[in-house]
Every structure is written in C-alpha cells, then in structure tokens.
Amino acid sequence: DQQVKQNSPSLSVQEGRISILNCDYTNSMFDYFLWYKKYPAEGPTFLISISSIKDKNEDGRFTVFLNKSAKHLSLHIVPSQPGDSAVYFCAASEAGGYQKVTFGTGTKLQVIP
C-alpha cells in the first residue's frame, strides 16, 4: 500500500517557467512533509519541509503548499533552471516518529534550456 504517491513519474518544463510537482498521501496521521532532490549516483538531498500546522513554506525559488483536507502537497519551483533537473521525492512522517519517513516513488523533472 503506497501511502505517499507521486502520480507523475516525469515532468518537462521550459527554463524560466514554473515547475509544479505533486504528491498525495493517504495516512491522516502524517504531519510532517519533506521534499528531497536526487541526482544520479548521489543520495537524496533535503530541499524543503512543511509542518501540518502550516499550509505554505517558502525558501528562495522553492515553495511547498500543503492542503490537509485533500491530503495533497505540491512543490513549486520558480523560475525553473536546468540545474533543477533531477528526481524529486516527496516524503512524510507521523508525529514524534520522524525517523520513520515514508517516501513517494519520485518524479523526474527535466528543465529544458
């Protein structure tokens, strides 16, 4: 049972435009969400996180939106750059159990120059 789902395995965006990566979850106990970026042959790198008490968190070009009622979160990258091309993983954890993090299957983003 995939508790964290990224339904788009890939996404192509023109440089300078907005990239929107989506993630859905089923476990209502999840209250902390993270996005990781992964380049080939490297481990995932933490990008941005959001707690369930917020609905938006922004860090530079990256913004994460959380819609708890829809059990949906999204990552916006504006403007997209070629260096953003990577696989993006959505992850979630429960209260007090951040060590057990459930990951989605990833979305491969390609930013076209």
Add this chain to the structure above:
Amino acid sequence: KAGVTQTPRYLIKTRGQQVTLSCSPISGHRSVSWYQQTPGQGLQFLFEYFSETQRNKGNFPGRFSGRQFSNSRSEMNVSTLELGDSALYLCASSLLDTQYFGPGTRLTVL
C-alpha cells in the same frame, strides 16, 4: 563537516550469499536510517537505529538486519541474497527532523 559516507559504493554478489554494508553518519548525529531504492518502489524504509538500538523497522523480511555501534556507525546485513535484492541501499543520518543521505551502495545480485 563531512557528510554521510557509505562503503562500498558498488557490490556484486551471487544468489545465496550474504552482504554487509557500512554507513558512517555525520559527526554528532545519533540516528541512522536505512532505505532500499528500486526503480518501481522508490525509497522504502528498512530500519532506524538510535544510540545502538533499533527504534523503527519497515516491512522487510528477517534476512535484512542491522546494527549500530557506540560511535553511531551502522552496518546493514542481508543474508541469503535474492535477485530482487538488487537495489541502491541508502543510509541517512539525522540530528533533528532532517535526514542527510549518503551516496548509497549499489548492490547487484547475479
């Protein structure tokens, strides 16, 4: 500060063999988690150790085991390897809420 290191980076084994992977966390981090990454399943949680104790465990068979040493270094062992165990095994260490990943060990089972 040095990042998470994993050894070896690549490993080729045959079915039935056993393998031990090593992870050195970031200095000061006491929590170490292990994940298996495969193309179809994404990142799946194996287990997490904190202060030499297994604190969380994912849904993997008993062939997968681990341990953590007093210096927080961790090892993961897989016995009686199967073809389906071929994957990238990632280790992550954390101090608070954010996990920092190592580069992974690519295991190929022939």
